[in-house]
Structure formats: C-alpha cells, structure tokens
Amino acid sequence: MGLFFRLVSPLPLFSASMKQRWIRNCIHLGCLAFINIMRLFGLIKYTYKLSSMQKATPGHIVVANHPSLIDAVFLFAANKNMCCLVKGALWNNFFTGPVARLAGYIPNNTIEAVPMAVAKLHGGENLLIFPEGTRNSDNNNIHFKRGAANIAVAANADILPVKISCNPPALKKSDKWYNIPDEVVEFCLSSNEQIKLNECIDRTKPKTRQYRDLTQFLEQYYLQWTTR
Amino acid sequence: MNAQKEKILEQIKTILVDLFELDEAAIVPEAKLYEDLDIDSIDAVDLLIDLKKTIDVDISSEQFNDVKTIQDVVDTFAELSSKE
Numbered sequence: 001m002g003l004f005f006r007l008v009s010p011l012p013l014f015s016a017s018m019k020q021r022w023i024r025n026c027i028h029l030g031c032l033a034f035i036n037i038m039r040l041f042g043l044i045k046y047t048y049k050l051s052s053m054q055k056a057t058p059g060h061i062v063v064a065n066h067p068s069l070i071d072a073v074f075l076f077a078a079n080k081n082m083c084c085l086v087k088g089a090l091w092n093n094f095f096t097g098p099v100a101r102l103a104g105y106i107p108n109n110t111i112e113a114v115p116m117a118v119a120k121l122h123g124g125e126n127l128l129i130f131p132e133g134t135r136n137s138d139n140n141n142i143h144f145k146r147g148a149a150n151i152a153v154a155a156n157a158d159i160l161p162v163k164i165s166c167n168p169p170a171l172k173k174s175d176k177w178y179n180i181p182d183e184v185v186e187f188c189l190s191s192n193e194q195i196k197l198n199e200c201i202d203r204t205k206p207k208t209r210q211y212r213d214l215t216q217f218l219e220q221y222y223l224q225w226t227t228r
Numbered sequence: 229m230n231a232q233k234e235k236i237l238e239q240i241k242t243i244l245v246d247l248f249e250l251d252e253a254a255i256v257p258e259a260k261l262y263e264d265l266d267i268d269s270i271d272a273v274d275l276l277i278d279l280k281k282t283i284d285v286d287i288s289s290e291q292f293n294d295v296k297t298i299q300d301v302v303d304t305f306a307e308l309s310s311k312e
Contacts, residue, residue: 111269150270208247208274 020104024081027103031077035070042184049190050078056160056194058124061152064162065142065222066130069171071164074189075128083120084128085113085147108133108147118155126160127151131218135173142222149214152197153207159195159218163225164188192225233306236283240301243278247271257299285309 014022038044053062062082064071076082088109090096100107106116106127117127129151131144152159170185171177197203201213241255250265261267267275276292279301285308295301 111273114270146268146270206247206274206278208271209249211271212249 016104019102021081023099023102024104027076027099028080031073034073035077043180044185044187046074046187047189048074048078049188050162051191052193053078053160053162053191056126057158058126059121059155060126060158060160060194061121061148061155062126062128062160062162063148063218064128064130064164065226066132066135067164067166067169067172068187069135069177071130072128074164074187075162078189079126079128081125082128083117083125085117085130085151087134113147114150114154117151121151121155121157127157131215137173142219142226144215144219144222146211146215149211149218152214153210156197158197161192161195161218161221161225163190163192163222165226195221232310233302236302236305236309237298239282240279240298240305243275243282247275247278255298257297257302259298260296261298261301262296279305283309 035044035046039046062075062079064075072084076084084100084103084105085108086096086100086105088107091100091105091107091109104120106113106120121127129148131148132142133145133147136142148159151157165188167186167188168181168183170181197210197214200217201210203210205213237257241252244250244255244265245252248265248267248271254265259265261272272292273289276287276289280287283305285305287304287308291304291308295304
C-alpha cells in the first residue's frame with residue numbers, strides 16, 4: 001500500500017487537490033469495504049446515527065472519543081472528504097506516512113499544525129480530531145489534550161461531537177489486535193448538534209484561558225454523554 | 229537577583245496569573261514551564277506575545293524555545309533589555 005501511494009505522489013498532470021480528493025475517496029471506500037467485510041464475517045455489527053453530521057455546515061471540527069483501534073475507520077467510512085489530525089508516529093511511518101501526506105492530513109507533532117488546521121477549516125474542510133490523543137485506556141475517565149481546543153479557538157470553528165461506543169470493549173490500547181472477543185462486537189456512532197464556541201466559553205478571555213475552558217467543557221460534555 | 233530582574237519576575241507573574249489562572253505561589257524561579265505549570269508550545273506563543281507587549285524587547289520565538297524555567301525567562305528578557 002505504502003509503496004503504491006509512493007508511486008502515485010509524483011504523478012504529473014494531476015493537481016495536488018485532485019490527488020487529495022482521489023486519495024480521500026480511496027480511503028473512504030477502503031474503510032467502507034473493511035467494515036462491511038468485518039460485518040459479513042460476523043465479527044462486528046455497527047449502527048450510524050450521524051444525521052446531524054451530514055447536515056452540519058462545513059468547516060467544523062469533528063471531535064470523537066476513542067475507545068477502539070478502528071474508530072477512525074468508521075468515521076472515514078461515513079465521510080467522503082474529511083481531513084484528519086494524525087499522530088506523528090503515523091505521519092513518519094513508512095506505510096501510512098505517504099497516504100497521510102497525499103490525503104492532505106495534518107501531523108500533530110509540529111507547531112505549524114494549528115495554522116495548517118485553521119487554513120483547512122476556513123477552506124471549508126471538516127477536520128477529525130480525537131482529543132484523547134490515543135486510545136482511551138480508562139473507560140471511567142476522560143482526559144482530553146488541548147490541541148482540539150487550540151484549533152477551534154484559533155479558527156473560531158464549530159465542534160461536531162461524535163460518541164463512539166463499542167460493546168463489549170474490543171481492540172483497546174492494551175489489547176493485541178488479533179485478540180478479539182468471542183461475541184459479535186457492536187459499534188454505535190452517534191453525533192449531536194453542532195456546538196458553537198460562544199455558547200460554551202467566554203470569548204473575551206485571553207485565548208490561553210479559552211483553550212482550557214473549552215477543553216474542560218468538552219471533557220464534562222463527554223463524561224455526561226458517555227455515562228448516560 | 230537585581231532590581232531589574234525582580235521587576236521582570238513580577239511582570240511575568242502578573243501575566244501568567246492572568247493567562248493561565250495559575251496560583252501565584254506556584255510561580256517560583258525554578259518552576260518548569262512545561263512540566264510544572266502545564267504551559268505547552270502553543271501557550272508559549274501566546275505568552276510571548278503578551279510578554280513582548282509588557283516588556284519592550286525584541287525576542288524571536290527561536291530564542292524563546294530554549295527557555296525551560298521561569299528563571300530562564302527572566303534571564304533572557306533581562307539580558308535583551310539591557311542591550312537596548
């Protein structure tokens with residue numbers, strides 16, 4: 001895969017934005033195929049309740065909790081053209097790096113990530129961020145990093161909250177990917193209404209406080225939402 | 229610590245309390261920005277903007293990258309403002 005995408009990148013005649021759209025579509029179709037094959041083999045079941053996501057105005061940040069390894073797969077399967085903030089480790093990986101670059105994703109290990117994300121959002125793209133940074137290893141607590149709030153405040157972008165549930169818990173951080181439960185794993189993805197920043201934080205405060213207030217707001221929001 | 233550095237430390241304290249809702253008692257010269265005060269690289273950009281407004285010196289973000297503790301911030305700013 002990595003090799004294939006490495007060969008694609010220098011292709012002449014096609015503009016970068018065209019290649020980006022093409023790659024994102026490939027990712028979308030690949031993810032859709034993956035979850036359908038998993039379902040066909042009776043390994044998983046999944047439900048989408050994402051009507052508010054489909055109706056949302058473009059240029060928003062899709063925020064989601066991160067219980068399992070394949071959360072991003074479900075979200076890419078539901079969205080044809082979505083940007084994504086990726087871990088530095090994936091950006092520099094031999095196989096996933098070239099794909100992430102061609103798809104116009106954003107690495108999280110550079111200070112430039114914020115202005116890059118702001119430009120994408122203002123250009124009308126939607127940006128997926130898992131503010132937990134990595135898969136959640138403690139189901140009863142939620143700890144968000146501030147990156148999502150940094151970007152939201154800088155771009156004045158709305159937040160589209162997505163809740164991912166996985167029953168029984170599978171493909172967690174501590175699990176090996178081949179150790180899966182005997183029963184069918186049920187995934188459910190639901191989205192809430194878009195959150196506007198001025199409805200949840202005081203925009204007149206210094207930005208540094210807004211980052212913290214918004215992060216705290218989102219943590220509380222998810223804590224209530226996921227334990228309900 | 230001389231009077232000039234004392235003054236800079238006071239100015240830094242005021243800004244930190246204002247920007248990060250920190251407890252003033254936690255802002256001691258040996259406190260580390262990243263580990264002890266939970267100030268990350270993005271916060272540092274905002275902090276630098278505010279510091280430059282209060283203490284009129286020309287400092288690049290590269291110079292600010294090297295600071296680790298409150299004492300480093302004080303020293304860097306003291307050195308630059310004495311040059312002018």
